[in-house]
Amino acid sequence: MNLDQAPSATADWPDHIFDLLKAYNVRQVALVPDAGHSRLIKRCLADNAMRVVTLTTEEEGVAMMAGAWLGGSRAVLLMQSSGVGNCINMLSLATLHRTPMPMLVTMRGDFGEFNPAQVPMGQATRTVLEAMGTLVNRADTPGDIAANVEATLKFAFNTYRATATLIGQRVIGAKTFGKD
Amino acid sequence: MLHRRALVAEVLEGRGDMAVIAGLGASAWDITAAGDTALNFPLWGAMGGAAMIGLGLAIAQPERTVLVITGDGEMLMALGALASIAVQAPKNLAILVQDNEHYGETGMQQTATGHGVDLVAMARGAGIRHTMLVTEPGQVPDLRAAIHAGDGPFFAVAKIDPETLPLVLPPREGVILQARMREAILGPLANLA
Numbered sequence: 001m002n003l004d005q006a007p008s009a010t011a012d013w014p015d016h017i018f019d020l021l022k023a024y025n026v027r028q029v030a031l032v033p034d035a036g037h038s039r040l041i042k043r044c045l046a047d048n049a050m051r052v053v054t055l056t057t058e059e060e061g062v063a064m065m066a067g068a069w070l071g072g073s074r075a076v077l078l079m080q081s082s083g084v085g086n087c088i089n090m091l092s093l094a095t096l097h098r099t100p101m102p103m104l105v106t107m108r109g110d111f112g113e114f115n116p117a118q119v120p121m122g123q124a125t126r127t128v129l130e131a132m133g134t135l136v137n138r139a140d141t142p143g144d145i146a147a148n149v150e151a152t153l154k155f156a157f158n159t160y161r162a163t164a165t166l167i168g169q170r171v172i173g174a175k176t177f178g179k180d
Numbered sequence: 181m182l183h184r185r186a187l188v189a190e191v192l193e194g195r196g197d198m199a200v201i202a203g204l205g206a207s208a209w210d211i212t213a214a215g216d217t218a219l220n221f222p223l224w225g226a227m228g229g230a231a232m233i234g235l236g237l238a239i240a241q242p243e244r245t246v247l248v249i250t251g252d253g254e255m256l257m258a259l260g261a262l263a264s265i266a267v268q269a270p271k272n273l274a275i276l277v278q279d280n281e282h283y284g285e286t287g288m289q290q291t292a293t294g295h296g297v298d299l300v301a302m303a304r305g306a307g308i309r310h311t312m313l314v315t316e317p318g319q320v321p322d323l324r325a326a327i328h329a330g331d332g333p334f335f336a337v338a339k340i341d342p343e344t345l346p347l348v349l350p351p352r353e354g355v356i357l358q359a360r361m362r363e364a365i366l367g368p369l370a371n372l373a
Binding site: 063067 | 199201221224225226227228229230231232233234235236237238239240241244258260261263264267268354355357358361362365366370
C-alpha cells in the first residue's frame with residue numbers, strides 16, 4: 001500500500017503542469033518523489049530534453065537549481081510539504097544571488113490528513129517558505145492548478161526569486177489506510 | 181600533508197574555461213587567493229550545497245569542466261549528494277575536498293574525518309568510481325590531470341595542514357557573483373534572458 005495518495009488516473013492536471021514545464025523551457029527537474037507528483041514525474045522521465053534528478057534530500061534540489069541557473073538552464077523542484085522543512089537554510093541562495101527557484105509542493109497534513117506526523121510540517125509549509133522570502137500561491141481545486149503553476153514559473157524566471165505553488169491535499173486526497 | 185593554498189594554486193594553474201564552485205569559509209578564500217575571476221563562485225553560506233551546485237552547473241554545461249572545492253565539514257553535511265551525483269554521473273564534474281579534519285572558521289573543532297570517517301570510501305560506496313586520496317605534494321600533478329580529464333564524476337580528498345591563513349575575501353555581493361559567472365559562461369546577453 002502506498003502511504004501517500006496519487007491523483008486518480010483520469011486527473012489531467014499533472015499533464016497541464018508538464019506542458020507548462022515544457023513551455024517555460026525547464027531543463028532540470030529535481031525531486032524527492034511524492035505520490036501526488038507521480039504522474040508528472042513519469043512524464044518528465046519520458047522527456048529527452050529534461051534531466052530528472054532524484055535527490056536524497058530536498059535541499060540538494062535548491063542548491064542544484066542555483067547551479068543550473070549559473071549554467072543557463074531553468075530548473076524546478078518537486079516535493080511534498082514535509083520536504084520544504086529540509087530546504088530552509090539552502091533557500092538563502094535564492095535571496096543572496098537572486099536565483100529563480102520555482103517549487104511545486106504537494107501538500108500533506110493539510111486537509112483531512114490521517115497521519116499525525118504529516119501535520120506539523122504541513123501546517124508550517126507556507127509560513128516557512130514565506131519566512132525565507134519565497135512567493136507562495138496555492139491551488140485547492142484541479143482547475144486552479146495550471147494558472148497557479150504558470151504564475152509560479154513566471155514569477156521565478158521573470159523576477160529572479162524563489163516561488164512556490166502549494167497543491168492542496170483537497171485536490172490530491174487523503175489516504176486513510178481503510179480506517180475512514 | 182599539503183598546504184591548502186599551494187594545492188589550490190597548482191590545481192587551478194592553467195585552468196582554462198573551468199568553472200569553480202567553492203564551499204564557504206577557507207575554500208572560498210583559497211580560490212580567491214589563487215585569483216578571483218568571473219568563473220569562480222565562492223559561497224558565503226549554504227553549507228552542504230557546494231557539490232549540488234556543481235551538479236546543476238555540470239548538467240547545464242556538459243562541455244565545460246566544473247570543479248567543486250570544499251572542506252571536510254561542508255562535504256560531511258552533504259553525503260547524500262554523493263549518491264545523487266553518482267547516479268547522474270556527469271563526466272565533467274570533479275569534487276576536491278580539502279580535508280584538515282577540523283571546522284576551521286569556528287575555532288578548529290574536530291570533524292568526523294579526524295575520527296576515521298573516510299570520505300573517499302563514502303564516495304566509492306555511493307558509486308563514484310573515480311576517486312583519489314592525496315597526501316603528498318608529489319601527487320598533485322596527477323590530481324590536476326584527473327580533474328581535467330573529463331572522466332568524472334571524480335572525487336578526491338586532499339589531506340591538508342590545519343593552518344589558519346590570512347583572509348583573502350571574494351566579493352560578498354551575491355548578485356554580482358551569480359551575474360558575472362553567467363555572463364562568463366553564456367555571453368554578454370546572459371543577464372537579459
